[in-house]
Amino acid sequence: MNILSEIKIENLKAFENNPFIFREDTAFDMLIDSISNLGVLTPIIVRSLDDGNYEIISGHRRTEACRRLGIEAIPCIVKELTKDEATVILVDLNLQRDEVLPSEKAHAYKMKMDALKNQGARTDLTSTQSVSKFRTAEEVGKENNESRETVRRYIRLTYLIPEILKLVDEERIAFTPAVELSYLPSEKQNEVYGFYEHEEVTPSYSQTVRMKKLHSEGQLTSDRIAEIMAEAKTNQKDYLKIPTENINRYFKARFTEKQKLEFVMKAVEHYHRFLLRQRNKEAR
Secondary structure, rough: EEEEEEEHHHHHHHHOOOOOOOOOHHHHHHHHHHHHOOOOOOOOOEOOOOOOOEEEOOOHHHHHHHHHHOOOOOEEEEEEOOOOHHHHHHHHHHHOOOOOEEEEHHHHHHHHHHHHHHOOEOOOOEEEEEOOOOOOOHHHHHHHOOEEEEEEHHHHHHHHHHHHHHHHHOOOOOHHEEEOOOOHHHHHHHHHHHHHHHHOOOOHHHHHHHHHHHHHHOOOHHHHHHHHOOOOOOOOOOOOOOOOHHHHHHOOOOOOOHHHHHHHHHHHHHHHHHHHHHHHHHHH
């Protein structure tokens, strides 16, 4: 049974262990403007908690926008759901977004798999259907237009240390070698990351396959990691490191790393065009 109700924002709680990152980006600014002018057009989805509060399933950004605008209550669809049922809905709704980071998808798939294994039946937004307690990655993949192998590989990313997973999100290390690195224990991953910090190089797929094999044979020493990471790679990208304290004053506090990079690239292009115009003037 679904109930449409106005609920005070102070009684709304963020979804526990939400795998999707809250971003203060241009889209969020536009959302604030929209709600300021038109109000909340689409109710958020929540579930009731035993303590009288409500847990947000869909609508974290709308709720935060209302909070910043000083709006005290927001229209909600209240659904009577277990934690596992709510988890499945949260994941399915958020995976429809245009931009989902690899880390978000990895943790989301793992949460959904765990939830489906825990529950005996699934209730989604439109229907109720039986679900095997041992739902496979293949079945989860079908619901999200992914193959079983793709789902399994994304879940492997949850075994990466946070520092390497962040490199995957930043596209500094490719998805495939990252999956292979996930089979290494944390201390070995830390050594790989340490090499990246000092030399600014990331391993290729073939290198991670070799490291994984050496580890399985008990032969992946610190020296072997250093030897492999030091090998020349023709496809290795060069990166320019700029201390953030030197440029942060030019950005809004809520700028993401991607937005900062786009800003810097536009600034460089603009300055390059300026120099060309100056050169043309001097040549006349």
